[in-house]
Amino acid sequence: MYQYGQYCPVARAAEILGDRWTLLIVRDLLTGTRYFNALKRGLPGISGTLLADRLRRLQDVGVVEKRSELKGRSTTEYLLTTAGSELRDVVHALLMWGAKWGFGEPRPEELDPILLLWWMRSRIHIDRLPAERIVVEFDFRGVENAVYWLMLTRKDVSVCLQHPGHDVDVVVTADLASFYEVWLGRLSYDDALRANQINVDALPALACDFPNWFAWSAAAEAVRAAMLDRDGERLAVSGGGTETCEPPLHLPND
Amino acid sequence: MYQYGQYCPVARAAEILGDRWTLLIVRDLLTGTRYFNALKRGLPGISGTLLADRLRRLQDVGVVEKRSELKGRSTTEYLLTTAGSELRDVVHALLMWGAKWGFGEPRPEELDPILLLWWMRSRIHIDRLPAERIVVEFDFRGVENAVYWLMLTRKDVSVCLQHPGHDVDVVVTADLASFYEVWLGRLSYDDALRANQINVDALPALACDFPNWFAWSAAAEAVRAAMLDRDGERLAVSGGGTETCEPPLHLPND
């Protein structure tokens, strides 16, 4: 951990949060991730050693509390302290800025289908699911052999890298980049359907209900707002050819 | 520059801002620093190479604009773009959090007297200065031979590491840590005077006016608010022994 040697609150905060991965760890803790391996799954590329280092540092500075439940199994929980919870404002400011100024098309190396499904798993409207178990198969184009499954019940949601064995109820075939953009609010689900970037094969009732099972990304609203914001500024600057301008549609960008 | 490989606005923002020094560079640009060497002076410990690297990166991502005025001298200005200016929210969130949770007594290695004077230089109420040039000598205790000067005119303010030659109008003798705490709003100037942590030797009129020449740290208000905030929570938790509690005074902490 580097020390800037400046007696300044911004420098102190940057010392604590500036280490690689630390802000993403906080982001995930803020959205309810509590276990070591869950954090690790949400941060592909981090090594176990490094995650442990970062978590220890966060404990030392009073942002994270480690709680070991000795009762049932060796479940160790990482929870944000009060100080950690108040980082919500920092992460939110980063989110708003990132959505407006650091965002655009996904880079190829950002198209990790497993991470996407992992994120989706944590944003299921459990109470909107059908009563019976549902297995959804995702067939992502643009990545070789990217076929994974989501097993949805009202008790539990799991990402399967192997066929779960049960019958598949819904088959989603999608362009991975487009599905990511839908996830993040840059593209509307309906538009993606219409442009054949997403295809849902299931009994009509299920296919129609499918998009409602997901809350989509927590960042989607900010991303949409940022797009409108920037479009607004661009239009304002360019002078605008039409006085009554059409509501900006999310057009497929093929 | 590290890439997290996550299509997420927070990760994208962290990629751009997470490099060492970058947030402090933005902090200084936000407060009006515009020249390479001025940035360097405000960031003791950064190498010229690294500062140049960081500034180039910030240009590449559209946060900073480099403007070379070819007219007069070879003055090169670094200015925040619109995107850069909107980082104000991020830095502000860090400031608020840092003031509340990452702050406390200064660490010994943070007691750089030159940096303090450099900061003071940029927060002078130029219009409150006397009409004639004023030379203030600072005699910081706790550091060997830490004697420096501030030369104040309504045209220009400069930090002198050598005696500027002119007569000294005000001699400030102070404990460096305490003066830093006054600078940052953790200690009131008057209390520090009373506790002999700061001593001002000058003609009465000048001595009395001296503290009003400075705007003190831009972070001071946040720091004060954070102290009250935390005290409030502490009192609320401890139950409070007195029903009418005295307004929390900033007592000298000797």
Next chain:
DNA sequence: CGGTATCCCCCGCGATACTG
């Protein structure tokens, strides 16, 4: 002043093996 080019060292980090 306002940087770039070069060299070289150190430590942040990944990989691996091991433990409760």
Next chain:
DNA sequence: CAGTATCGCGGGGGATACCG
């Protein structure tokens, strides 16, 4: 599963010299 201990490397970054 939830980590710790150890080793080895690569590149981030400091020091220095140089240029416009």
